[in-house]
Amino acid sequence: MSKVIVIGAGPAGMMAAIQAAKKHDVILLDGNERIGKKLFITGKGRCNVTNAKDISEFFEYIPGNPHFLYSSLYSFTNNDTMNFFENEGIKLKIERGDRVFPESDKSSDIIRGLSNALSRTNVKIRLKSKVTNIEFKSNRIIAVEINNEERLYGDHFIFATGGASYPLTGSRGEGQKFASVLGHNVTQLMPALVxxxxxxxxxxxxxxxxxxxxxxxxxxxxxxxxxxxxxxxxxxxxxxxxxxxxxxxxxxxxxxxxxxxxxxxxxxxxxxxxxxxxxxxxxxxxxxxxxxxxxxxxxxxxxxxxxxxxxxxxxxxxxxxxxxxxxxxxxxxxxxxxxxxxxPIDEAIVTSGGVDIKEIDPSTMKSKIIENLSFAGEVMDVDAFTGGYNVQIAFSTGFIAGSNI
Ligand SMILES: Cc1cc2nc3c(=O)[nH]c(=O)nc-3n(C[C@H](O)[C@H](O)[C@H](O)COP(=O)(O)OP(=O)(O)OC[C@H]3O[C@@H](n4cnc5c(N)ncnc54)[C@H](O)[C@@H]3O)c2cc1C
The missing domain is CATH 1.10.8.50 (Helicase, Ruva Protein; domain 3)
Known part of the structure; x- marks a missing residue:
C-alpha cells in the first residue's frame, strides 16, 4: 500500500482521494478550515453539480482544451456523477439547460455526499494544512511542507489546488507555482467566465x-x-x-x-x-x-x-x-x-490557463515530467462554460487521477 498525498479538498481533490483510497493510504490536505469551500458557493449556494446533456455534447461547452478531457469525461461521466450522489442518498433534480442541482437546493448536501464517501474510504483529512513548499529530487517529489513547519512524506502526490479566482476560497494559483518549480510549463492564468x-x-x-x-x-x-x-x-x-x-x-x-x-x-x-x-x-x-x-x-x-x-x-x-x-x-x-x-481574475468563476496539458497524460492525469505526480481539476489548463461542466471536469479528472496510481 502506497502513501498518497492529495493537495486540495475541492471537488477534484475529494474525488481523487476517494478513488485512490480504494487501493492506497490517502491523506487529503487543505489550507482551509473545511472541505469544499468553493464548492459551497457554487451555483449561488445551490451547486450546479453537473449537466444532464449527453456526455458527447459536453465538448461544445468546453472552450479550454476539450480534446484533452475526452478520456476522463468518458471514464467518469455526468451519469456517474449523478449515480455517485444518488448512492450517497443525495437526491438530484434537472433544471433549465439540463443543469443538475441537489433537490434541496443546498450545496452543503453535495459536500455531505463527498464527505460520507471520504470517511467510508478512510481518507485522512487534514484541514488548516496549507502546503508551503515541495521537496523534490530529480524527477520525484519526496515530501510536502505544511504551514512552513512540518514535512509530510509520500509515495505519490496529486495536485488539485484549483485555479486562481475567488482567492478567499483558498484557490490562489499555488499549485501552478509549485508545478512550475518542478519543471512544468504553466500557461498564462486569465479570468474566464468573468x-x-x-x-x-x-x-x-x-x-x-x-x-x-x-x-x-x-x-x-x-x-x-x-x-x-x-x-x-x-x-x-x-x-x-x-x-x-x-x-x-x-x-x-x-x-x-x-x-x-x-x-x-x-x-x-x-x-x-x-x-x-x-x-x-x-x-x-x-x-x-x-x-x-x-x-x-x-x-x-x-x-x-x-x-x-x-x-x-x-x-x-x-x-x-x-x-x-x-x-x-x-x-x-x-x-x-x-x-x-x-x-479581475479575483471575480472570475473559473481560470483559463494552468499547468500545460501537453505535459500531462490525458488517460491517467499523470505528469510526464515528475514520475510520482498527478493533477486534477482547475489547476490544469482546462475550463468550460457555466452549466455544471466545470465541476464535472473536476470530478472526472479527479476520478482518473485517483484510480490510476
Ligand atoms: C462563485 C462561483 C460559482 C461557481 N458555480 C459553479 C457551478 O454552479 N457549477 C460548476 O460546474 N462550476 C461552478 N464554479 C466553478 C467551480 O467551482 C470550479 O471549477 C471547481 O470548484 C474547481 O474544482 P477544483 O477541485 O479543481 O478546485 P477548487 O474547488 O478551487 O479547490 C481547490 C482546493 O485546493 C486548496 N488549496 C489550494 N492551494 C493549496 C495549498 N497550497 N495547500 C493546501 N490546499 C490548497 C484550496 O483551499 C481549495 O479548497 C463556480 C465558481 C465560482 C467562483
Whole structure:
C-alpha cells in the first residue's frame, strides 16, 4: 500500500482521494478550515453539480482544451456523477439547460455526499494544512511542507489546488507555482467566465436590471462576431454580468477592441417588431412617446432606448413618423456598448490557463515530467462554460487521477 498525498479538498481533490483510497493510504490536505469551500458557493449556494446533456455534447461547452478531457469525461461521466450522489442518498433534480442541482437546493448536501464517501474510504483529512513548499529530487517529489513547519512524506502526490479566482476560497494559483518549480510549463492564468466592464455610463442607470430571452453578440472591431448566444444577462455598476456575459467573456482577448450588442427582442425580426410597435402606438395615439413603451420594455430601459432612438420623449405618438419608428426598432434590436475590458481574475468563476496539458497524460492525469505526480481539476489548463461542466471536469479528472496510481 502506497502513501498518497492529495493537495486540495475541492471537488477534484475529494474525488481523487476517494478513488485512490480504494487501493492506497490517502491523506487529503487543505489550507482551509473545511472541505469544499468553493464548492459551497457554487451555483449561488445551490451547486450546479453537473449537466444532464449527453456526455458527447459536453465538448461544445468546453472552450479550454476539450480534446484533452475526452478520456476522463468518458471514464467518469455526468451519469456517474449523478449515480455517485444518488448512492450517497443525495437526491438530484434537472433544471433549465439540463443543469443538475441537489433537490434541496443546498450545496452543503453535495459536500455531505463527498464527505460520507471520504470517511467510508478512510481518507485522512487534514484541514488548516496549507502546503508551503515541495521537496523534490530529480524527477520525484519526496515530501510536502505544511504551514512552513512540518514535512509530510509520500509515495505519490496529486495536485488539485484549483485555479486562481475567488482567492478567499483558498484557490490562489499555488499549485501552478509549485508545478512550475518542478519543471512544468504553466500557461498564462486569465479570468474566464468573468463580468465585463463597458465604457458607457448608461449601465449605471440600468444597474440591477436583469434581462431574460435576449441575444448577445460580441464583435471584434465592431465587425467580426466572436460570440453570439441567447439567454439571460444583467447590468451592474461597472457593466454587465449574468450567464450570457460570463460565457461571452471567454472570447475577449487583451489588447483588442470589442463591442457588445444586445438584441432586446430576438424573437421578432425588424418587420415584426415594427408591427408590434405600431399596435402599441395605435393604443396610445394621444400619449407622449415616453409613455407608450411600457408593454414593450422594462421601465429602466425606456429612457435609454428613447435616448438611442433620437425621438423626443414628449413627442405625441401620433406625430411619430415611419422613419422615426425605424430608428426605434433599431435601438431595440441593437443596444450596443464599447467594451472596456474584463473584471479581475479575483471575480472570475473559473481560470483559463494552468499547468500545460501537453505535459500531462490525458488517460491517467499523470505528469510526464515528475514520475510520482498527478493533477486534477482547475489547476490544469482546462475550463468550460457555466452549466455544471466545470465541476464535472473536476470530478472526472479527479476520478482518473485517483484510480490510476
Ligand atoms: C462563485 C462561483 C460559482 C461557481 N458555480 C459553479 C457551478 O454552479 N457549477 C460548476 O460546474 N462550476 C461552478 N464554479 C466553478 C467551480 O467551482 C470550479 O471549477 C471547481 O470548484 C474547481 O474544482 P477544483 O477541485 O479543481 O478546485 P477548487 O474547488 O478551487 O479547490 C481547490 C482546493 O485546493 C486548496 N488549496 C489550494 N492551494 C493549496 C495549498 N497550497 N495547500 C493546501 N490546499 C490548497 C484550496 O483551499 C481549495 O479548497 C463556480 C465558481 C465560482 C467562483
Amino acid at each position: 463580468p465585463i466592464e463597458v465604457v458607457d455610463s448608461k449601465t449605471k442607470e440600468l444597474m440591477g436590471l436583469s434581462l431574460k430571452n435576449v441575444e448577445v453578440i460580441i464583435k471584434e472591431n465592431d465587425k467580426k462576431v466572436v460570440y453570439k448566444n441567447f439567454g439571460e444577462m444583467l447590468f451592474t455598476h461597472f457593466g454587465v454580468s449574468g450567464p450570457l456575459i460570463l460565457s461571452g467573456s471567454r472570447f475577449i482577448e487583451k489588447g483588442k477592441r470589442y463591442t457588445l450588442h444586445i438584441d432586446l427582442k430576438p424573437a421578432l425580426n425588424l418587420g415584426e417588431l415594427d408591427k408590434r410597435i405600431q399596435k402599441d402606438f395605435n393604443k396610445y395615439l394621444n400619449k407622449d412617446f415616453k409613455n407608450s413603451l411600457d408593454e414593450l420594455l422594462p421601465q429602466k430601459l425606456i429612457p435609454v432606448i428613447i435616448n438611442n432612438s433620437g425621438i423626443l420623449e414628449n413627442k405625441k405618438v401620433n406625430e411619430i413618423t415611419r422613419e422615426e419608428r425605424k430608428t426605434l426598432v433599431n435601438a431595440i434590436k441593437d443596444l450596443s456598448f464599447d467594451i472596456k475590458g474584463l473584471r
